[in-house]
Amino acid sequence: MKLKLLSLAALMALGLNAAHAAEGELVIGTEGAYPPFSMADASGNVTGFDADVGNAVCEKLNLKCRFVVQAFDGLIPALNAKRFDIIISGMSITDERKKQIDFSNSYAEFPNQFVAKKGSPLAEANDLDTLKKDLNGLRVGVQGGTTHAAYVEKNMPDAQLMTYDTLDQMQIDLSSGRLDTAFSDTSAQNDFLAKPEGGDFVLVPYVIDSASDATLGDGLGIGIRKDEAELKDKINAALCELGADGTLKASSEKWFKMDISRNCK
Structure with missing residues (x-):
């Protein structure tokens, strides 16, 4: 059903031009295959x-x-x-991406971990040097185009980096033995471990914080085109309100069982 048009006065009050809200809507790009950040069902409905x-x-x-x-x-x-x-799709704010697009203020940040087979040496790695040593020669799965791929490529050059279009594809290869380990944010890894196919795996103890390496970015942000300063200001104001009123915290705790939200500085 066609959405009701906003009045010109309403558009002016919002500070948004007709290109964004020609039919009273904001169109959001998201992956839809990265639980619990975004999941799309067969009908295209997105949750997360x-x-x-x-x-x-x-x-x-x-x-x-x-x-x-x-x-x-x-x-x-x-x-x-x-x-x-x-774009709202668990996208980290990085210098490389900022060459192409602009970002809102960060609204969330998260830790990152590898998963490994139970009983394997990698499953016991609790410091970065041990982790790097144990990854030598192993097949490491990452999602292509992500900060996780950039991090492994930069810091684990002796690992066999294998990239995937989606998290599901990576996890299928991991559970079937075509990968030795995979690197992602902790929430996505916990989602895999909770599935039957993740039953033989555990989180590697060493936690890699997003602030520990520039390749991992500075938290999650909403991607905006570079020529959209007014829209960026409006989104930042909205995010500040959502942080202050507890909306981001409540949603974070619903999906991750912990608070990964960031409030305005």
């Missing part, structure tokens, strides 16, 4: 932490949300091609 963030931002801006599912490594090109207005 980032879906909550998107819907809450839209509510603050008095706009309807419409999610467009796109492979993660195609999100930035699609944003710049104006297929959607913003």
Whole structure:
């Protein structure tokens, strides 16, 4: 059903131009295959932490949300091609990405870990030097185009890096023995461990904080085209309100069982 048009006065009050809200909606690009950040069902309905963030931002801006599912490594090109207005997809703010797009303030941050087979030497690694040594020659799965891929490529040059389009594809190869380990954020790893196919695996004890290496970025941000300063200001204001009123914290605890939200500094 066609969404109701916002009045010109309402658009001016929001500080958004008609390109964003021509039909009273904000179009959001997301991967839809990275639980619990974003999951899309067969009908294209998107749920998860980032879906909550998107819907809450839209509510603050008095706009309807419409999610467009796109492979993660195609999100930035699609944003710049104006297929959607913003990206909300567990995307870390990095210097490399900032060459292509702009970002909102960070709304969340998370730790990162490897998973390993129970009883393997890697499963006992509790410091970075041991981790690097134990990864030598191992087949390490990462999702392509992510900060995790960049981190392994930079810091574990003796590992066999294997990239995947989606988290599901990576986890299938991990559980079937075609990978020795995989690297992702802790929440996604816990989601895998909770599945039957993850029963033989454990988290590697050493936790890699996003602040420990520039390749991992400075928390999660909403991707915005570089020519959208007014939209960025409005989104930042909305995120500040959502942090202050506890919305981000509540959604984070619902999906991750812990608070990974960030409030305005």
